[in-house]
Amino acid sequence: MEFKAPRGTKDILPAEIEVWDRLVDTAKSVFGRYGYKRIETPVFESTGLFTRAIGETTDIVKKEMYTFKDKKGRELTLRPEETAPVVRAFIEHKMHVEGSLFKVFYWGPMFRYERPQAGRQRQFWQIGIEAIGSPDAALDAEVIQMASVYLHEIGLTGVKIHLNSVGDKCCRPKYTDALKVFLKQESEGFCEDCRIRADTNPMRVFDCKNRACGAKLREAPVIMRYLCDECKRHYADVTGYLDDLGIDHVHDDHLVRGLDYYTRTTFEIKHADLGAQDAVCAGGRYDDLVKQYGGPESPAIGFAIGMERAMLAVRTGNDREEEKSLDGYIIALGDDAKRKGMLLASNLRAKGIKTAYDFSGKSLKGQMKNADKAGSRFAVIIGENELKDGSVTIRDMETGEQRSVPVKEADTWLTKDSGI
Ligand SMILES: [Zn+2]
Numbered sequence: 001m002e003f004k005a006p007r008g009t010k011d012i013l014p015a016e017i018e019v020w021d022r023l024v025d026t027a028k029s030v031f032g033r034y035g036y037k038r039i040e041t042p043v044f045e046s047t048g049l050f051t052r053a054i055g056e057t058t059d060i061v062k063k064e065m066y067t068f069k070d071k072k073g074r075e076l077t078l079r080p081e082e083t084a085p086v087v088r089a090f091i092e093h094k095m096h097v098e099g100s101l102f103k104v105f106y107w108g109p110m111f112r113y114e115r116p117q118a119g120r121q122r123q124f125w126q127i128g129i130e131a132i133g134s135p136d137a138a139l140d141a142e143v144i145q146m147a148s149v150y151l152h153e154i155g156l157t158g159v160k161i162h163l164n165s166v167g168d169k170c171c172r173p174k175y176t177d178a179l180k181v182f183l184k185q186e187s188e189g190f191c192e193d194c195r196i197r198a199d200t201n202p203m204r205v206f207d208c209k210n211r212a213c214g215a216k217l218r219e220a221p222v223i224m225r226y227l228c229d230e231c232k233r234h235y236a237d238v239t240g241y242l243d244d245l246g247i248d249h250v251h252d253d254h255l256v257r258g259l260d261y262y263t264r265t266t267f268e269i270k271h272a273d274l275g276a277q278d279a280v281c282a283g284g285r286y287d288d289l290v291k292q293y294g295g296p297e298s299p300a301i302g303f304a305i306g307m308e309r310a311m312l313a314v315r316t317g318n319d320r321e322e323e324k325s326l327d328g329y330i331i332a333l334g335d336d337a338k339r340k341g342m343l344l345a346s347n348l349r350a351k352g353i354k355t356a357y358d359f360s361g362k363s364l365k366g367q368m369k370n371a372d373k374a375g376s377r378f379a380v381i382i383g384e385n386e387l388k389d390g391s392v393t394i395r396d397m398e399t400g401e402q403r404s405v406p407v408k409e410a411d412t413w414l415t416k417d418s419g420i
Pocket residue numbers: 190191192193194208209210213
């Protein structure tokens with residue numbers, strides 16, 4: 001066949017779906033425990049929503065958005081991220097309640113036209129949260145803790161939390177000026193794009209994927225020295241609360257987020273086994289974004305976890321034993337046995353027992369192979385002898401042990417914790 005999934009997209013096949021579902025189920029359970037509720041927003045939005053929030057001069061807006069006109073000429077874009085849509089929904093539906101938090105989580109596909117590589121796709125999935133309505137540093141700590149609990153519960157070990165502050169509108173301009181001076185002085189060490197960024201939006205240089213630029217930036221001035229007193233105190237409070245909660249974290253001067261809307265706390269959770277694309281979770285504050293969109297003063301924080309990367313990391317990080325996908329696999333030999341077998345399968349499923357019926361028409365041996373391939377705990381055999389005395393033969397696929405039991409007791413045997 002000549003059709004293939006478009007470049008940068010990926011099918012998630014049944015063999016992978018168990019881990020995939022675990023990512024989603026754990027999100028419901030962990031975020032639910034912290035009082036977050038799920039939100040769904042459209043997959044496409046007005047283009048302006050993203051250009052304004054993310055910033056005209058970012059790579060996302062300039063190069064990576066899937067933008068199109070619909071039949072009426074409306075400018076639309078497949079969402080490259082979910083913070084702007086959530087903020088749009090928050091304002092549109094007047095969700096602001098004085099003194100209370102709007103806490104939501106989401107998962108879904110996002111779209112960016114990037115060069116595909118391991119853990120990075122053009123249609124990629126994110127699980128994330130947004131907490132809108134408080135500037136409190138304790139909220140930052142709670143949100144970071146929640147992210148780390150989530151990663152722990154999906155089975156990810158060996159992660160490291162990197163933390164920085166990117167200041168606010170009061171202190172960041174001073175830093176931007178200092179950075180600009182540095183970039184001008186050292187301009188021959190930087191790529192063409194970075195030289196342009198030095199004029200348009202200096203902090204963007206930290207997004208540059210060019211190695212030489214990355215190395216040069218090690219010498220750049222660090223924002224921590226330029227923070228105003230309030231921003232400094234806020235950052236010290238966040239790290240203090242994290243220490244109280246027993247959450248390990250490291251300060252990272254070079255963690256500077258590429259999107260315009262970030263303020264103060266910014267963090268990434270990295271996993272060593274993921275290589276260059278090692279951030280499995282990224283987040284931070286965006287205290288001015290709601291207001292920029294014409295909403296009420298609503299400081300906020302959020303994070304997003306890349307599901308493909310999380311899945312890669314879970315796979316490389318731990319090989320926990322897979323749950324069997326079936327309890328019983330019915331092997332019926334002959335037409336009469338088939339009728340009994342179909343009925344038994346139906347009765348077992350009605351009791352919540354995961355049961356498959358073999359339609360291959362193969363020999364006993366062939367069907368046993370199928371039962372093994374299907375990953376069933378037990379095979380349930382109905383042949384001539386079993387038909388005669390109203391029994392079935394249950395075979396433990398792991399040990400090979402088998403025993404004959406009355407049909408009506410099949411369910412109890414199939415749901416036993418240990419073998420037969
Ligand atoms: Zn560069």
